[in-house]
Amino acid sequence: MEAVSTAAIEGSAGAGAFLDALLAVLFSLLAVVVVMTFAGLSVVAERKVCAFIQGRYGPNRTAIPVVAAIPFFGNFLKKNGLMQLVADGLKFLLKEDPLPGHVNKFWYMVAPAMALSPVLIVACVIPFGVYWIDGQIYPMSVADIDISLLFALAVSALGVYGAIMAGWSSNSKFPYIGAMRASAEVISYEIAMALSVLPVVLWVGLSSQTPLSLFSIAQAQGNLWFCITQPVSALIFLVALFAETNRLPFDVAESETDLVSGYHTEYGSFKFGLFFVGEYGHIVVGSSLFITLFLGAWSPFPGLSWPESWGWISAVLSLLTFLLKIAAMLFFFIWVRWTLPRFRYDQVMSLGWKRLVPLALLNFAAYIIFMAI
Amino acid sequence: MEMESFIYCLFCAMCLGGGLGVLALRGFVNSAMSMLVSMLGVAGLLLLMRAYFLAFIMVTVYAGAVLVLFVFVVMLIGDRREDRSFLSKFMLLALWAAMCACLAFFEPQITAAGMEASSAGASLEPGSILALSKNYGYFLFTKFLLPFEIAGLMLLAAMIGVIVIARLKRAGNTKA
Numbered sequence: 056m057e058a059v060s061t062a063a064i065e066g067s068a069g070a071g072a073f074l075d076a077l078l079a080v081l082f083s084l085l086a087v088v089v090v091m092t093f094a095g096l097s098v099v100a101e102r103k104v105c106a107f108i109q110g111r112y113g114p115n116r117t118a119i120p121v122v123a124a125i126p127f128f129g130n131f132l133k134k135n136g137l138m139q140l141v142a143d144g145l146k147f148l149l150k151e152d153p154l155p156g157h158v159n160k161f162w163y164m165v166a167p168a169m170a171l172s173p174v175l176i177v178a179c180v181i182p183f184g185v186y187w188i189d190g191q192i193y194p195m196s197v198a199d200i201d202i203s204l205l206f207a208l209a210v211s212a213l214g215v216y217g218a219i220m221a222g223w224s225s226n227s228k229f230p231y232i233g234a235m236r237a238s239a240e241v242i243s244y245e246i247a248m249a250l251s252v253l254p255v256v257l258w259v260g261l262s263s264q265t266p267l268s269l270f271s272i273a274q275a276q277g278n279l280w281f282c283i284t285q286p287v288s289a290l291i292f293l294v295a296l297f298a299e300t301n302r303l304p305f306d307v308a309e310s311e312t313d314l315v316s317g318y319h320t321e322y323g324s325f326k327f328g329l330f331f332v333g334e335y336g337h338i339v340v341g342s343s344l345f346i347t348l349f350l351g352a353w354s355p356f357p358g359l360s361w362p363e364s365w366g367w368i369s370a371v372l373s374l375l376t377f378l379l380k381i382a383a384m385l386f387f388f389i390w391v392r393w394t395l396p397r398f399r400y401d402q403v404m405s406l407g408w409k410r411l412v413p414l415a416l417l418n419f420a421a422y423i424i425f426m427a428i
Numbered sequence: 429m430e431m432e433s434f435i436y437c438l439f440c441a442m443c444l445g446g447g448l449g450v451l452a453l454r455g456f457v458n459s460a461m462s463m464l465v466s467m468l469g470v471a472g473l474l475l476l477m478r479a480y481f482l483a484f485i486m487v488t489v490y491a492g493a494v495l496v497l498f499v500f501v502v503m504l505i506g507d508r509r510e511d512r513s514f515l516s517k518f519m520l521l522a523l524w525a526a527m528c529a530c531l532a533f534f535e536p537q538i539t540a541a542g543m544e545a546s547s548a549g550a551s552l553e554p555g556s557i558l559a560l561s562k563n564y565g566y567f568l569f570t571k572f573l574l575p576f577e578i579a580g581l582m583l584l585a586a587m588i589g590v591i592v593i594a595r596l597k598r599a600g601n602t603k604a
Contacts, residue, residue, distance in 0.1 A: 162461075205484040212492030216464065219499055223457055231503070238500045242493055249488075267481075 074188075082197045086178040089378065094335035097385045099140045104389045114139040147328030155225075155321055162224035167322070167329035170217025174336035177207045181343045182270045184353050184374035187363050194270040195374060202267040204256070207344055208249060211299070214337060215241040218301075218308060221330070222318035233317030236400060237308035240298055243407035244305075248295035250415035251288045254422035255281055255348055261426065269344075273352035277360055280351035287418045289349040291411055296341045298407065301334065303392040307400045342384035346377065350384075353377045436476055442469025444528055451520040456502040460495060467491045 099114070106113030114136035123129040123138070132138050154160065180203035182194030193199070200206060215237055222234020259275045260266035272281075282289040298305040309317025319330045346352060353373035354360040361369040361376075398406070446466025450459045467490050474483035568576055 162457075200480065202480055202484060205481070205488065209484045209487040209492060212488060215492075215496060216461075219496070219503075220457075220461070223499075223503060235500060235503050238496050238503075242496055242500070245493060 166221035171333035186370035225321035244298035251291035439472035
């Protein structure tokens with residue numbers, strides 16, 4: 056009797072361990088695939104949406120011989136510029152990899168990896184959806200840690216070293232100026248970003264034991280999204296996000312008009328490709344953070360969430376909701392880029408220090424008082 | 429070797445190697461990057477001690493902000509490659525070696541003391557003092573309030589000092 060029960064327990068433990076391992080592998084793949092796919096697709100989307108805004112067609116000529124011959128599907132890929140994506144990717148891979156003679160070789164080689172790796176690390180903690188096992192709710196993230204919000208902010212802050220080291224090691228004037236601008240910009244806006252998140256953490260702390268976990272923040276938005284209850288925080292976080300990801304109107308670090316191409320001027324071929332992917336990956340991860348913090352994560356509408364009783368269908372729907380929201384955020388990023396002109400460097404600095412930081416502090420104080428009452 | 433002790437050795441190597449790099453490498457930026465490696469190593473050690481909150485605060489504040497500021501200032505004034513004399517290099521290396529020796533000598537005792545303290549006090553499982561950031565904040569603002577406030581006061585003093593020095597310089601410039 057005892058032997059049977061231990062065997063049964065071992066069996067179930069074995070199955071549980073197998074399931075855990077399977078889910079871990081699945082979520083790791085999910086994190087990488089989501090970030091990389093969206094980074095790739097956003098390159099195409101950027102060109103297509105920009106063309107749409109400017110009243111053009113955008114890329115619709117590139118065709119891969121055999122695939123383009125498939126009826127309907129091939130034409131669909133061609134017209135929507137998806138084959139352009141493949142062509143661009145191959146171009147990065149197949150071009151000659153130049154190594155200028157005047158650069159600091161070690162840091163020149165390491166910098167692209169320093170730009171991309173933090174993005175992929177942060178993707179570990181983002182809950183892309185939820186699933187249920189035995190009535191317990193779990194997040195679809197590689198690592199569900201108590202302080203994943205802090206982890207995400209800390210690691211994504213390290214991404215700026217890629218830009219700094221690229222600019223410095225290039226040993227050339229424009230990249231150098233770009234690197235300095237990038238470091239100054241990131242320091243300034245990081246403060247506003249962290250301050251804007253604090254009220255959210257406090258709010259979640261009223262009901263949850265682990266207010267610094269992205270999962271509990273997402274769960275706390277079951278009734279109302281935080282962009283409704285904390286609009287000022289959401290606005291500051293969004294502006295700081297644009298600055299942190301070096302997007303227009305804040306892309307002073309690589310403004311084509313005055314710095315050629317900023318910190319990656321001296322880069323070409325696949326090293327430039329890594330910066331490119333890192334930049335778009337940063338946007339994807341930043342959007343996911345914004346969605347988790349303010350846009351209700353995987354809930355389709357404010358006040359609604361996918362019911363537990365639907366089981367795995369609900370889990371898939373939650374994932375799809377999250378991905379749809381990322382796509383919407385990417386569209387928003389591109390929309391802003393092709394609508395607003397670039398700020399001057401001094402305007403960026405004064406907006407960060409003289410407006411956003413005081414506003415974030417006031418907002419924080421107001422919420423402390425509100426919650427105390 | 430156990431996985432955890434392997435990772436421990438890795439982080440220790442990062443700390444010490446980074447420290448060595450700060451002293452031995454030429455150029456300020458190389459030194460700053462070595463310092464980054466060292467800081468990440470310290471954060472990793474804190475993680476191994478289950479002080480998650482402290483580890484990520486370390487990365488956010490020091491690696492993510494303070495060191496970026498260092499690099500910014502270094503780049504602003506230019507990365508002068510100073511050639512240190514052989515004697516000063518030797519002294520710095522000797523200092524590094526002495527620190528390593530101290531660490532190697534005291535490390536077992538510190539670890540043993542830590543183990544004792546942890547077995548006497550809270551457990552090392554999640555939910556202990558440092559694992560939960562909430563408890564961490566609670567202790568920071570109750571038992572350790574005075575040191576916390578003193579540290580804040582010192583930073584404030586440093587800030588006022590910088591502002592005064594900067595203003596003096598500017599006033600002098602306009603007169604001249």
